[in-house]
Amino acid sequence: MRVSRWTTDECKMKLIPSLLPYFLWSLHVSSEDTPTFGSKNIPRLLSQEVNGTNLVHPAYQNHTVLFYHEDSGETYVGGTDFVFQLDLDGYQIAQEIHLEATGEEPWQEGPREYVITVIEKFGDSLFVCGTNGHRPHCWKLGSSATDKIEHQEGTGISPFSYTQNSLSLTVEGDLYAAAPLDTDGSSLQFRRKAGRRAKVWMYDSWVSEPTFVSASWVKRKDDPENEKIYIFFREKNSDQNPEADPWISRVARVCKTDEGGSKRFFQNTWTSFLKARLVCGFPEESLYFNRLQDVYVQHAPDWRDTRVYALFTSSWNATAVCIYSMETIEGIFNNSTFKGYDKAVPQPRPGTCVRNSRLLPLATVSVVRDYPEMSDWVHSVHYTSPFYVSNDNYTKIVVDRVQAADLSAYNVLLLATDSGKIHKILESGSEPFIISQTEISNHSSIQSMKLDSKKKKLVVSFAEKISVVDLRRCDEYNKSCADCVLARDPYCSWTHSGCTPTVPEGIQNIVDGRTNVCSATTSVNRTRRNAAPPIVENLILPMGVPFYLSCPIDSYHAVYTWKHGDQSSPCLQMHSNCLLLIPSMTRESYGNYDCVSEERDHVKVVTRYRIEQDGRRTKGNPASSTK
Known part of the structure; x- marks a missing residue:
């Protein structure tokens, strides 16, 4: 039990009446960046990242790239002129590689930056590409990661500038990439650039000003010849209606075995390319999120169970997550008609994977060339609405599959905001549950994010640092x-x-x-089932003074109420505290006050106060007795 005696002057310092309007105004302003409690649409818990899990860059990085190799468990970070391997167990650099720009341009003066944009793994080798002062270049590094085995020109693999769009993917020793072919960022398309299979590229008319977001290889252990590479992107909308969104989101696919057409027709061009529209929104209201931002593909032993988690933004500044089934995506590609094509579908069906694509008939390849878009749209598994909609501006998404104590597996979405925060969201049935918000940086936005599911750690890169977030921070719920x-x-x-x-x-x-x-x-x-009983704080206050009581907010999903006798008062929220304002102490103001939280089936007293009247005469305040 704590006892505090407050004089009149001290109480005025606690809350001076003349400052009451300012207090109420500041209460409103300070709450704008803090979720209002009692709603399931906000993070249940707000927390700060634990100290000691950051690696600070020696210099500010305009661009960083993260690469995680699932088979080896290795994590690499690329920045300006360097690549280092990150030890997630010790949160330290395991080894560091420094790269220098190569070649010379007659117009170039002074040192040139080698901004790393691509990190991929080929067996024991590490393949690294960068801007090389607007002259893209790649290195293949040995098993020690310091021995430079070979190097090559990198146009079409790395962009000329880190601000330009690009992506890369390795599949069984083949490198797939999308990067501009010109310094102005144009001629952007998805290609197979290197490896044991033939180099293959896209037909120019297939996409319009694309922004490539992600590419993923979906394995089929029992049917490897039908394996495909899926490409997720957004492109310029051909609909010129002023009310139409300028962008439209897509999923496309190519066969892993595709080596282009014959020497007479479509040589070194994809013969299996098809694309379809990704729909995320409210179809019944014709309200859609059309701007694909990020994609995470959660692979399953059976390819049909593979799920695609896609993050979208909208023209009205909201973001949404839609979830797609790979079986549904394949169903569209295998069964939909071809948009604009009204003749008999040739055999084999356009887009079918074959052992030798160079032997495909002209009729099949012609449909791919001229009518690659599916008439049907790809709808999410929830169909009528997105899985999750928020006013937060999310930029990155990864999804972890976690085995719970009941041995069931649950998916946890990890969403990065543009203000350096991570939201942890449980997928339980069709309803999202926002577990927590962790603020990792208040200085800059997140540049890249990778998940190590085996170690249950999230690696997040910023301009100023690399942060490693332990996803099993259970001490936050340890009361x-x-x-x-x-x-x-x-x-x-x-x-x-x-x-x-x-x-x-x-x-x-x-x-x-x-x-x-x-x-x-x-x-x-x-013996540890319930929280310890709240500490009773005794306050001795004179009459006539203003005062406020405070208790901490343990959960923003709970509803907080102040109980005083048979009266109940709502909480006023300021930052992470719940307040009760007493404008002026009267005889009825004295007694016990409980700050009570209610969440689901759990009710608890968070904080308890006992206010007694100060019977002493104090300056400017006549004595009064309590009876």
């Missing part, structure tokens, strides 16, 4: 079993040691977060 369960965080469960990384015997309720599961714990756990 009680109820707090741990209410978090609905698949990474964390309640055990005899408190809220810890999930183990099979841990206590969770990921499905609905109800805390009745805590009552079924073992006797060892039962």
Whole structure:
């Protein structure tokens, strides 16, 4: 129990009446950047990143690229003139490679920057490309990552400037890339640029001013000849209606075995390229998010179960996540008619993967050349609406699959905002649950983000640093079993040691977060089931002074109420605290005050105050007695 005695002057310092309008105004302003509690559409918990998980760059980086190799578990970071391998266990640099620009241009003076834009893995070798002072260049590095085995000209693999659009992908020793062929950023298309298979490129009319977002190889263990590369991009909308969005989002595919057409027709050009529109929005209202921003492909043992998580923005400054089934995407490509084509479909069907694409009949390849777009659109698995819609400006997305204590697997979306924050969102059925918001940087936006699912760590790059976020930060919910369960965080469960990384015997309720599961714990756990009773703080105040009480906000999904006798008052929110303003102490103001939070089936007293009247005579305030 704490006892505090406040004099009249001290109470005026606590809250001077003349400053009351300013106080209320500042209360409003300070809350603008803080979620209002009591809503499921905001992060449940706001937190800061733990110190000691950052690697600060020696110089400000205009551009960084991250590469994670799933098979080896290696993580690489590329910046200006350097690449380093990151040790996620020790949050340190395992080895560092410095690259210098090569070649000379007669108009170039002084040193040229080698901004790394591509990092890929070929067996034991590391393939690195960069801008090389507007003359793209690539290095193939040896197993020690310091031995430069060979180098080559990099046009079509790396952009001329880091601000230009590009992407890359390696598939069984073949390099696929999209990068401009001209210094002005034009002639941008998706190509197979190097490897054991033939170099293949796109037909010029297939896309219009594209912005390539992602490319992914979807494996078929039982049918490798039908494996395809999927390309996700947005392009200029051909609809010139002033009300139409200038961009339209697409998914395209090419066969892994495609080596172009015959010498007479379509040589070194994709014979299997098809594209379809990705729909994300509210079809019944004809309201769509048309600007694809980022894509994460979550692979499954059966390719049909592979899911595509796509992040979109809109013309009205909102963002959305739509989820697509690979089986649905393939169904569109295999069964839809070809937009603008009204004749009999030739055989084999255009876009079909064959063992030798150079032997395809002219009729099949002609349809691919002239009518590559599908008439049908690709709808999300939720069809009538996006999985998640927000006013936050998200820029990056990755998705982790986490095994919970009940041995079921749950998907957790990790979304990066343009203000340096990460939102952790649970996918449970068709409803998103926003677990938390972690602020990693308040200086700059996120440039790149990669997930190491095996180690449950998220690597995030900024202009000033690299941050490694441990996704199993369970100590944030460690106040009680109820707090741990209410978090609905698949990474964390309640055990005899408190809220810890999930183990099979841990206590969770990921499905609905109800805390009745805590009552079924073992006797060892039962002793820690509930939070410790709140500390009672005694306050001794004179009459006639203004005062306010404060309690911390443990969860922004909870509803907070102040209880005083038989009266209830709503909380006033300021930053991460819940306030009760007492304009002037009267006889009725004295007594007990409880700050109570209610969330799902859990009710608790967060903070408790006992205010007693100061019976002493104080300057400017006549004595009054409590009876």
